Amino acid sequence: MxxxxxxxxxxxxxxxxxxxxxxxxxxxxxxxxxxxxxxxxxxxxxxxxxxxxxxxxxxxxxxxxxxxxxxxxxxxxxxxxxxxxxxxxxxxxxxxxxxxxxxxxxxxxxxxxxxxxxxxxxxxxxxxxxxxxxxxxxxxxxxxxxxxxxxxxxxxxxxxxxxxxxxxxxxxxxxxxxxxxxxxxxxxASLVPITVQPERKAQFAELSGIACDVSATANGVSFQEPMLFTHRGVSGPSILQITNFWQPGEALSINIAPSLSFDDLLAVRQNTPKKSYEGVLSNLLPKRLVELIKAEFPWLNERSAQTSNDQIDSLFEYLANFDIAPNGTEGYRTAEVTxxxxxxxxxxxxxxxxxxxxxxxxxxxxxxxxxxxxxxxxxxxxxxxxxxxxxx
CATH class of the missing domain: 3.50.50.60 (FAD/NAD(P)-binding domain)
Incomplete structure (x- = not known):
């Protein structure tokens, strides 16, 4: 022995x-x-x-x-x-x-x-x-x-x-x-990508490979780092980090334009009335993501002077609470830790x-x-x- x-x-x-x-x-x-x-x-x-x-x-x-x-x-x-x-x-x-x-x-x-x-x-x-x-x-x-x-x-x-x-x-x-x-x-499973509901999955497949800085929040904890769109859902540092604190079924908030406040959006209409909100977002977000947003807000390409407070408020809420429709995680298969x-x-x-x-x-x-x-x-x-x- x-x-x-x-x-x-x-x-x-x-x-x-x-x-x-x-x-x-x-x-x-x-x-x-x-x-x-x-x-x-x-x-x-x-x-x-x-x-x-x-x-x-x-x-x-x-x-x-x-x-x-x-x-x-x-x-x-x-x-x-x-x-x-x-x-x-x-x-x-x-x-x-x-x-x-x-x-x-x-x-x-x-x-x-x-x-x-x-x-x-x-x-x-x-x-x-x-x-x-x-x-x-x-x-x-x-x-x-x-x-x-x-x-x-x-x-x-x-x-x-x-x-x-x-x-x-x-x-x-x-x-x-x-x-x-x-x-x-x-x-x-933790430090792991998040999967999304079928309807969102189809939309995100078109965005696969692009990333943007977001603020991800769950259970009072936030991380402001890049989020990556994948064929199955979302990944990237902000998403992996938040899975240490979030579980399926719990509230998850994703702000895809954390540097943009409601007052910033109002100031666009006041200071640059000929500029469109599509142009504003194009300076912050990938083009394909802006196209997805424009499908929800067809007026984005209009001059900001033509927009109402309600429209601006709706856009801000959409950006600040971007619904990724989380379904779960990819599990232990791709998780970095347990x-x-x-x-x-x-x-x-x-x-x-x-x-x-x-x-x-x-x-x-x-x-x-x-x-x-x-x-x-x-x-x-x-x-x-x-x-x-x-x-x-």
């Missing part, structure tokens, strides 16, 4: 970070994964360039039923700590939006750094390995796998959530948590050890901690992996 100090299930961001950290402490570490390649989600994230951190990874940018849980780890391993790590390896990266750090060339460069750290630390990775059963004993754990039995003192669950099953995501981590009596908070997960009230925020089973640890996305879009979830993976790696 293979004997290890630490076994980590999951060769993703948090698992690789935890493995290197623990192995540098002299622990005999083995990472297991059922996939044929380590770091698959790292490679496909950020359009293949991986938004690997955010320099403003403060606790306020994370959601959890226990909002205080993430504070300790984010302080002990900050964004700057991870930047220092990749700087030592000479990674070329860029700040595409304030705080958002991406690989300049390819996510492969970042994965290569992590695998180099694994090699230098002496940790090992074993791929194409299925876990058949896990037995917890007093002081050690036995894993029955497709590659033979393994025993360890510390078992780390770094299996992620349910997002993007084509990359190998499963509910395995939740099953292990349930096995020892953990509470699993309701899970759902909301919910292992209840953090039952896990140590210092060591990440289970309070239900000695020697069992949970890190990364499997926990009920979800970051906003923009590198926050990767920073949580690095931080939780590093902190657990100090104690396993």
């Amino acid at each position: 293979d004997k290890r100090d630490v076994v980590i299930i999951g060769a993703g961001a948090s698992g690789l970070m935890c493995a290197a950290t623990a192995a540098y402490r002299g622990k005999r570490v083995l990472v297991l994964d059922h996939a044929n390649k380590a770091g698959k989600k790292i490679l496909m994230s950020g359009g293949g360039r991986c938004n690997f951190s955010n320099m403003d990874a403060a606790p306020k940018h994370f959601l959890s039923d226990n909002p205080h849980f993430c504070i300790s780890a984010l302080r002990r391993f900050s964004s700057q700590d991870f930047v220092d790590l990749v700087d030592r390896h000479g990674l070329d990266y860029v700040e595409k939006a304030p705080g958002q750090l991406f690989c300049e060339h390819s996510a492969k460069d970042l994965l290569e750094i992590l695998l180099t750290e694994i090699e230098w630390s002496g940790a090992e990775i074993q791929l194409n390995t299925k876990i058949h059963h896990i037995d917890f004993h007093d002081g050690h754990t036995i894993l029955k796998t497709s590659q033979g039995d393994i025993t360890c003192d510390s078992l780390v669950i770094a299996t992620g959530g349910l997002s993007i099953p084509t990359m190998g995501a499963t509910g395995f981590g939740y099953e292990i948590a349930k096995q020892v009596g953990h509470d699993i908070l309701p899970t759902r 909301l919910g997960g292992v209840n953090t009230n039952e896990v140590s925020s210092k060591t990440f050890e289970s309070q239900k089973q000695k020697g069992l640890y949970f890190i990364g996305e499997v926990l009920d901690v979800t970051g906003w879009l923009g590198g926050y979830n990767f920073q949580w993976a690095w931080a939780s992996g590093y902190c657990a790696g100090q104690y396993v």
Whole structure:
């Protein structure tokens, strides 16, 4: 039987970070994964360039039923700590939006750094390995796998959530948590495109590929970022962000001209009476979207002097409360993260050890901690992996 100090299930961001950290402490570490390649989600994230951190990874940018849980780890391993790590390896990266750090060339460069750290630390990775059963004993754990039995003192669950099953995501981590009596908070797909009702879907298909800045609001939270029209509905940063706070059936407000006030529209008629509102909107919105609006307001191409207050009011309400007719989301198939997960009230925020089973640890996305879009979830993976790696 293979004997290890630490076994980590999951060769993703948090698992690789935890493995290197623990192995540098002299622990005999083995990472297991059922996939044929380590770091698959790292490679496909950020359009293949991986938004690997955010320099403003403060606790306020994370959601959890226990909002205080993430504070300790984010302080002990900050964004700057991870930047220092990749700087030592000479990674070329860029700040595409304030705080958002991406690989300049390819996510492969970042994965290569992590695998180099694994090699230098002496940790090992074993791929194409299925876990058949896990037995917890007093002081050690036995894993029955497709590659033979393994025993360890510390078992780390770094299996992620349910997002993007084509990359190998499963509910395995939740099953292990349930096995020892953990509470699993309701899970759902998040940071995910929104689908729309059939009539809107047909209209939006004509707009597919165009984007505009919008303000998306749900449950008192707003994001003003681009929205992208797709063949299935809407996506883009503002939409992905709002799905952390919105669920199907709830109110969702989309303002497609957030920089335009009602007074601005009135001023057009007063100051430029010969100008049409079609011309005004054409300076703010893509042409195809203006055509869709004109179908609702045929008078848009008339001189503004000819419009009434009621017409202007109707136009403003249409823009400020643009009805995308949401139907739901694209689900785990395209979701970047899974909301919910292992209840953090039952896990140590210092060591990440289970309070239900000695020697069992949970890190990364499997926990009920979800970051906003923009590198926050990767920073949580690095931080939780590093902190657990100090104690396993």
